[in-house]
């Protein structure tokens with residue numbers, strides 16, 4: 001599986017050009033991309049990156065990839081990031097690694113987003129992977145009830161749990177927030193659910209990435225498949 005992730009990362013690297021300003025994703029697949037990008041930088045490629053998490057910042061620094069912030073530059077040419085699920089419209093579930101907020105800010109600031117993944121992430125309908133919803137700890141009960149109402153209005157339901165870290169304590173995001181993971185099974189209308197969740201005070205962000213991915217690079221046993229998003 002790790003080999004497939006690296007192959008997808010290597011294919012995305014082919015789209016990187018000298019002088020590009022890059023969004024750097026988070027997760028095990030994105031980490032392969034950063035390692036391969038670091039090799040190219042050490043060989044003379046000039047790029048600058050904005051990391052989507054503190055973990056990615058550390059990886060990029062270790063690999064020698066120069067970094068900046070979205071305060072210092074006004075746009076990104078390309079973001080390369082992983083995903084937890086990808087549907088045929090290239091809508092995504094992200095946030096398995098807890099970095100969904102910065103990942104979405106960076107993807108939205110980018111001209112293009114390439115999603116890199118092994119092909120097990122490709123699904124006909126989103127929802128088998130628990131949907132991460134990043135929330136403010138204050139008023140969690142009220143936020144939770146509002147999320148349940150939003151789910152019902154979009155025809156989905158399922159268990160929701162506050163994400164825990166490996167040590168058993170509540171997982172805290174880089175932004176100091178908590179994550180509710182919702183087991184929804186099938187999300188028939190992800191765009192509608194995304195809108196309903198975004199309207200809730202207390203929800204900082206959610207893991208539905210609608211219309212952000214430009215293409216997906218999927219690595220599987222039979223080779224690499226590149227899927228472009230169809231223009232609406």
Ligand SMILES: O=C(CO)[C@H](O)[C@H](O)COP(=O)(O)O
Nearest residue numbers: 027028029082095096097099
């Ligand atoms: O959204 C993410 C982190 O917030 C990751 O991109 C997603 O979890 C995929 O990770 P991996 O490449 O390790 O499977």
